[in-house]
Amino acid sequence: MNINELGEFGLIDRLAKKIPTRNPSTLKGIGDDAAVVAPSEMCRLLTTDMLLEGIHFDLTYAPLKHLGYKAAMVNFSDIYAMNGFPKQMVVSLGISQRFSVEHVEELYAGLLLACERHGVDLAGGDTSASLTGLTIGVSALGECEPGRVVYRSGAKPTDLICITGSLGSAYMGLLLLEREKKVFEANPNATPQLAGYEQIIERYLKPEANRDAILTLREADVTPTAMVDISDGLASDMLQICRQSGVGAHLYLDKIPIAKQCMDMAEEMSFDAVTAALNGGEDYELLFTIPLSLHGRVKDLGPVAVIGHVVEAEKGALLIPPNGAPVRLQAQGFR
Amino acid sequence: MNINELGEFGLIDRLAKKIPTRNPSTLKGIGDDAAVVAPSEMCRLLTTDMLLEGIHFDLTYAPLKHLGYKAAMVNFSDIYAMNGFPKQMVVSLGISQRFSVEHVEELYAGLLLACERHGVDLAGGDTSASLTGLTIGVSALGECEPGRVVYRSGAKPTDLICITGSLGSAYMGLLLLEREKKVFEANPNATPQLAGYEQIIERYLKPEANRDAILTLREADVTPTAMVDISDGLASDMLQICRQSGVGAHLYLDKIPIAKQCMDMAEEMSFDAVTAALNGGEDYELLFTIPLSLHGRVKDLGPVAVIGHVVEAEKGALLIPPNGAPVRLQAQGFR
Numbered sequence: 001m002n003i004n005e006l007g008e009f010g011l012i013d014r015l016a017k018k019i020p021t022r023n024p025s026t027l028k029g030i031g032d033d034a035a036v037v038a039p040s041e042m043c044r045l046l047t048t049d050m051l052l053e054g055i056h057f058d059l060t061y062a063p064l065k066h067l068g069y070k071a072a073m074v075n076f077s078d079i080y081a082m083n084g085f086p087k088q089m090v091v092s093l094g095i096s097q098r099f100s101v102e103h104v105e106e107l108y109a110g111l112l113l114a115c116e117r118h119g120v121d122l123a124g125g126d127t128s129a130s131l132t133g134l135t136i137g138v139s140a141l142g143e144c145e146p147g148r149v150v151y152r153s154g155a156k157p158t159d160l161i162c163i164t165g166s167l168g169s170a171y172m173g174l175l176l177l178e179r180e181k182k183v184f185e186a187n188p189n190a191t192p193q194l195a196g197y198e199q200i201i202e203r204y205l206k207p208e209a210n211r212d213a214i215l216t217l218r219e220a221d222v223t224p225t226a227m228v229d230i231s232d233g234l235a236s237d238m239l240q241i242c243r244q245s246g247v248g249a250h251l252y253l254d255k256i257p258i259a260k261q262c263m264d265m266a267e268e269m270s271f272d273a274v275t276a277a278l279n280g281g282e283d284y285e286l287l288f289t290i291p292l293s294l295h296g297r298v299k300d301l302g303p304v305a306v307i308g309h310v311v312e313a314e315k316g317a318l319l320i321p322p323n324g325a326p327v328r329l330q331a332q333g334f335r
Numbered sequence: 336m337n338i339n340e341l342g343e344f345g346l347i348d349r350l351a352k353k354i355p356t357r358n359p360s361t362l363k364g365i366g367d368d369a370a371v372v373a374p375s376e377m378c379r380l381l382t383t384d385m386l387l388e389g390i391h392f393d394l395t396y397a398p399l400k401h402l403g404y405k406a407a408m409v410n411f412s413d414i415y416a417m418n419g420f421p422k423q424m425v426v427s428l429g430i431s432q433r434f435s436v437e438h439v440e441e442l443y444a445g446l447l448l449a450c451e452r453h454g455v456d457l458a459g460g461d462t463s464a465s466l467t468g469l470t471i472g473v474s475a476l477g478e479c480e481p482g483r484v485v486y487r488s489g490a491k492p493t494d495l496i497c498i499t500g501s502l503g504s505a506y507m508g509l510l511l512l513e514r515e516k517k518v519f520e521a522n523p524n525a526t527p528q529l530a531g532y533e534q535i536i537e538r539y540l541k542p543e544a545n546r547d548a549i550l551t552l553r554e555a556d557v558t559p560t561a562m563v564d565i566s567d568g569l570a571s572d573m574l575q576i577c578r579q580s581g582v583g584a585h586l587y588l589d590k591i592p593i594a595k596q597c598m599d600m601a602e603e604m605s606f607d608a609v610t611a612a613l614n615g616g617e618d619y620e621l622l623f624t625i626p627l628s629l630h631g632r633v634k635d636l637g638p639v640a641v642i643g644h645v646v647e648a649e650k651g652a653l654l655i656p657p658n659g660a661p662v663r664l665q666a667q668g669f670r
Contacts, residue, residue: 009666027378031579032487033416033564034382039481043362044379047369047459048474050427054466081368092385092472124382131389132467137427139383139474146374152367229368244366331344 001101008127011101015108019122023087025143026121035088035123042143045086047078053133060184061177064103066206067136068110074231075140076118077209077284081229082151084144085214088123089115092137094130107136118211148223150288155226155245159289159310162224164213164303166257167234168273171280172265173197173204179269199261207284213303214286220297224288233281235319236331241289242317251308251329253321278319279332336436343462346436350443354457358422360478361456370423370458377478380421382413388468395519396512399438401541402471403445409566410475411453412544412619416564417486419479420549423458424450427472429465442471453546483558485623490561490580494624494645497559499548499638501592502569503608506615507600508532508539514604534596542619548638549621555632559623568616570654571666576624577652586643586664588656613654614667 003011012030021029028036037044051057051071059067072089079086091111095104104127115122120140180192194201209229217224226245228237234256242249258273266273277283289310290298298304308320318326338346347365356364363371372379386392386406394402407424414421426446430439439462450457455475515527529536544564552559561580563572569591577584593608601608612618624645625633633639643655653661 027484028486033413033562034380034419034475034477036417036479036484037379037381039376039378041374043374044372044476045369046372046423046425046474046476048425048427048472049461050429050463050470050472052429052463052465052470055429055464078368082371084369088381090381090383090474092383094385094387094390094470126384128385128387129390130387135385135387135429135470135472137383137385137470137472137474139381139425139472140369141379141381141476142369144371149362149371151363227368 003095003099003101003104006101011104012127014101015104019112021121021123022119023121026088026123029121029123030125035090037088037141040143043146043149045079045082045084045142045144046139047075048137048139049074050135050137052135059134060181062205064106065110068107069114069206071136071138072111072114073207073209073284075138076114076120077229079140079142080209080211080214081227081286082142082144083148083214083223083227084142086118086120086140086142088121089138089140090123091125093125093127094135095127096130096133099134118209150224150227152226152228152241153244155241155247155289155310157247157310157312158292159225160292160295160306161249161251161289161308161310162298162304163257163285163287163307164210165285166259166262167230167283167285168276168280169200169203169259169262170207170282171276172262173200175269175271176200176265177204197261197265199259200265204282207282209284210286216301216303220301222290222294222297224290227286227288230283230285230287231281233279233332234287235278235329237287239317239329239331241287246313248311248313248315249308249317250311251319253319255305255307257305338430338434338436338439341436346439347462349436350439354447356456356458357454358456361423361458364456364458365460370425372423372476375478378481378484380414380417380419380477380479381474382410383472383474384409385470385472387470395516397540399441400445403442404449404541406471406473407446407449408542408544408619410473411449411455412564414475414477415544415546415549416562416621417479418483418549418558418562419477421453421455421475421477423456424473424475425458426460428460428462429470430462431465431468434469453544485559485562487561487563487576488579490576490582490624490645492582492645492647493627494560495627495630495641496584496586496624496643496645497633497639498592498620498622498642499545500620501594501597502565502618502620503611503615504535504538504594504597505542505617506611507597508535510604510606511535511600512539532596532600534594535600539617542617544619545621551636551638555636557625557629557632559625562621562623565618565620565622566616568614568667569622570613570664572622574652574664574666576622581648583646583648583650584643584652585646586654588654590640590642592640
């Protein structure tokens, strides 16, 4: 169905019908000038991220539902990286002529699935025409107990540096999708060779913000001294903590967790998997520091690996290979 | 200066240096994964709006500083329309190659001027490349005492319908700018004929959210029963209140406030000024309803005009001319 048949108001009505509110703190969701959130003794956390067609995603291989899911997740991940929980979000869409009502519903299905899994209310938004591509803006509001908010600035020398999950997969997933896109462009009858690489593809197309890690750390009564989510890559995000905490960091190359499919694809492409982990980004894992005294509480937590320790600033931010000379960490963007 | 010379991080650093925080509730502004806002006994109000090049603005005549100002104002206006005050905002920018560092600084100067005048902290954001035009996403967080939040749904039959300021000017300003753009395109040596029309041009390019009206209503101890800001036009926005309150409305055509410059330009263009007021939109005035018993408290408030009254739903939403038959209000978008 053409969006013009429904009009902006008709489209919003149609979408809004399917949108529940689940948090008692959401006093008013979609349908007024602003969402209304109940007073609370919690700190509020506010973050925003915009995904632009051609820059952040390619509709040749990114399904709209996954894209909606990802747009929500990158925001939730920012809230978790403050040690909080997302509760409300608002969405702005810019939609060009080539999208139908069904396309927008697909996108919303992804946004709503993300909300459902992470206990978030889609509480408002703004939908308008776009002359060019698709634009998705999401802002999330979260909450955290006042004493538990974790900044990038609290790391201290001797702290342990920890990472959840594994790194590099999202970037290798992107490289694989780009390779298969080129094959398809050269020969539209070719079948994409993606079997066995579901983990890295999903990591890129439909990442999961690491709510479980935050719950696990809370159960273990561990509050990190500093935390950031891996959106730009381990090197760049580690340097954010170093800079804002006024410290250095020594990371051990052989401790960096890399998934088997990521390693396999890197080998197949003659690409260095460690480079994907350091500079690939978009893994949405959590990088955090804890006092050395809490080592016992994290060493057996499933999804957490200790990969290095915080040092004085003058000792530098280094990646230390098992054999060979240490290398300075350098910030590098995704593209 | 080319943005690539600075890179995303360099650009953000350069912009962030000029950004103060002024509200004690802003515990952390720019520089972490999310902004942090202190706990409070106030309700929080969250809204978002996205401005897209070619749809919401034309850089041929919209200066970047005005555009930044407007992007903030449309969000602040939504917060005032809930009877609250904006306190924090976050900004997402998509910037194409043709913009320099200085362009982005101009845009930020407008965003920051809006923040300064309305007591808001620019508390975070996200800047990325765009393949196409300029995209500006703003989300604002505001606050309001729990008992004072005003929804669209509270209007009751016999309530008076009030409007702040005057309507139609933004749309006549847009028509004038479009006319002069066409003249300029036909003859690049032509001088735009804008003198005497500063009010309508400013209304369109650099609107002001009506904070003063909210302050005035509070001083007069008036809490509206329903409120909305005029973004789509009086007809459309009145119908929002009617629909959500389950009521009708009778508006008196000769009571609708229209500024002299708007009238003059309408006459010059043989356009109906009332149509601009009803369907033009983007005036960012406040449309609200109050119990009849409070008439005495609002009748002498400078910026407020009583333009009609709320009736039972079955009596319809009508515009009543001084002579002649009533006309049904119809929702019409801006473009």
